[in-house]
Amino acid sequence: MIKSIWELFNQEDLFECYQCARCTGSCPAAMVLDHSYGPRETLLRCLNLGQEAVVNDERIWYCTTCQVCEDRCPQEIHISDLLTAICNLAAQRGNLPEKIKFGVDLVAKTGRTLVISDKVHRDRQKLGLPPLSPLAVDEIEGILKKTGLNEDLDLS
Amino acid sequence: MPMKYALFLGCVIPVKYPGFEKATREVLKALDVELVDLPFSCCPAPTQMKLVHFDSWLALAARNLCLAEEAGVNLLSICNGCVNTLKEANLALKNDPQRRNRVNEVLKEFGHTYQGSIKVKHLLDVLYQDLGLERLGERVVHSLSHVRIGCHYGCHLYRPPRLMYPENLSEAASYVPKSMDHILSLLGAEPVEYSRKFLCCGSALGTNIDQEAANEITREKLSHMRKHHIQAIAVGCPSCFSQFDRGQMMLERKYHDGFNLPTFHISQLIGLAFGLDRNLLGLNDHRISLEPILKQIASGA
Numbered sequence: 001m002i003k004s005i006w007e008l009f010n011q012e013d014l015f016e017c018y019q020c021a022r023c024t025g026s027c028p029a030a031m032v033l034d035h036s037y038g039p040r041e042t043l044l045r046c047l048n049l050g051q052e053a054v055v056n057d058e059r060i061w062y063c064t065t066c067q068v069c070e071d072r073c074p075q076e077i078h079i080s081d082l083l084t085a086i087c088n089l090a091a092q093r094g095n096l097p098e099k100i101k102f103g104v105d106l107v108a109k110t111g112r113t114l115v116i117s118d119k120v121h122r123d124r125q126k127l128g129l130p131p132l133s134p135l136a137v138d139e140i141e142g143i144l145k146k147t148g149l150n151e152d153l154d155l156s
Numbered sequence: 157m158p159m160k161y162a163l164f165l166g167c168v169i170p171v172k173y174p175g176f177e178k179a180t181r182e183v184l185k186a187l188d189v190e191l192v193d194l195p196f197s198c199c200p201a202p203t204q205m206k207l208v209h210f211d212s213w214l215a216l217a218a219r220n221l222c223l224a225e226e227a228g229v230n231l232l233s234i235c236n237g238c239v240n241t242l243k244e245a246n247l248a249l250k251n252d253p254q255r256r257n258r259v260n261e262v263l264k265e266f267g268h269t270y271q272g273s274i275k276v277k278h279l280l281d282v283l284y285q286d287l288g289l290e291r292l293g294e295r296v297v298h299s300l301s302h303v304r305i306g307c308h309y310g311c312h313l314y315r316p317p318r319l320m321y322p323e324n325l326s327e328a329a330s331y332v333p334k335s336m337d338h339i340l341s342l343l344g345a346e347p348v349e350y351s352r353k354f355l356c357c358g359s360a361l362g363t364n365i366d367q368e369a370a371n372e373i374t375r376e377k378l379s380h381m382r383k384h385h386i387q388a389i390a391v392g393c394p395s396c397f398s399q400f401d402r403g404q405m406m407l408e409r410k411y412h413d414g415f416n417l418p419t420f421h422i423s424q425l426i427g428l429a430f431g432l433d434r435n436l437l438g439l440n441d442h443r444i445s446l447e448p449i450l451k452q453i454a455s456g457a
Contacts, residue, residue: 032369111197140197143262146262
């Protein structure tokens with residue numbers, strides 16, 4: 001469980017930002033949100049208003065994790081790590097889109113994000129592919145118990 | 157000395173696009189590369205698990221890395237998302253002893269200890285760096301007939317470069333991928349540069365929150381590809397593939413742009429150039445028709 005985004009991101013790195021907006025100019029999420037939202041502003045809000053100002057915003061989930069912001073930042077700030085930290089805390093607080101909840105829950109229960117149906121087995125056989133290795137679901141469940149996935153997040 | 161890798165399929169390809177898996181296995185067989193199948197779990201996704209629970213993401217990734225280490229082989233991924241997670245986790249565990257100890261505490265009960273003894277590679281890395289263009293060239297029997305191809309490398313393959321390609325950084329700490337373009341030239345296709353070549357396909361946005369918004373990003377890419385008279389798209393990732401294939405179909409229903417730009421996974425194009433049977437390359441699962449391109453390739457223009 002994390003209590004603050006600063007456990008996953010070094011707060012002092014934010015002081016390097018001089019608001020050039022190169023990150024937002026490159027951001028695909030900002031593009032589809034008509035630039036009403038983007039990494040530059042998120043960073044500034046974290047810096048000036050603290051994590052509480054961003055952690056409840058649903059728009060943080062528009063990040064595609066393309067990492068162009070980080071790649072192009074002239075100050076080499078790891079902006080995508082900031083988004084990861086914000087999203088981690090947001091998820092704990094219940095700001096978590098249904099689709100992601102479902103996907104993560106499926107991994108927790110089956111070890112995969114897509115269900116293997118009988119049709120999948122048949123299609124694979126038709127192509128001459130080997131059957132999929134059975135997964136040690138117990139092991140995965142055990143690991144996630146130790147890391148506290150279901151304690152920290154409500155995936156119901 | 158035969159090369160051997162653990163094939164990391166990820167969650168999507170074996171279920172949604174088994175043709176890419178078949179094409180990859182056949183191509184690597186033709187190149188005398190041995191593949192090992194291990195009971196990997198979801199990588200887990202940099203676009204989901206990593207964003208919601210970092211510790212779980214790292215522990216599951218570490219377990220996958222341990223499986224490869226225990227088998228004594230490097231990992232070969234055919235998905236950008238998987239290679240991103242596994243490369244980043246591998247580096248994070250190698251460089252941060254505190255994190256590594258915490259993860260090993262979690263894993264030891266299950267008989268795994270992360271050692272940092274193997275490397276993670278994408279299919280493109282194996283073909284371009286480990287095998288080399290010369291070895292690939294020896295197997296080419298059929299030219300791709302100057303088909304104009306727009307390479308879409310995707311984001312997770314090489315960003316951030318300091319984690320994905322730390323040994324290939326330029327002085328300015330940048331990295332521009334070229335492997336797919338060079339491989340396609342070798343195969344007789346014509347790789348074409350286009351504006352916004354390195355823009356994201358938008359896939360994660362669709363999977364996580366808003367498919368229509370994701371498709372808008374894909375539409376931007378398709379528009380630029382058309383402007384540069386690109387005939388087909390090459391990708392190395394099932395998520396990117398889904399955006400350009402299914403996504404294009406959804407966009408067509410909405411906007412009637414008429415792009416008609418089919419997409420191939422790189423393994424399929426290599427398979428075609430190697431003269432492999434069409435039925436072994438999964439060419440029947442595409443929503444946007446491949447026929448005009450396949451005709452051009454077959455004609456040997």
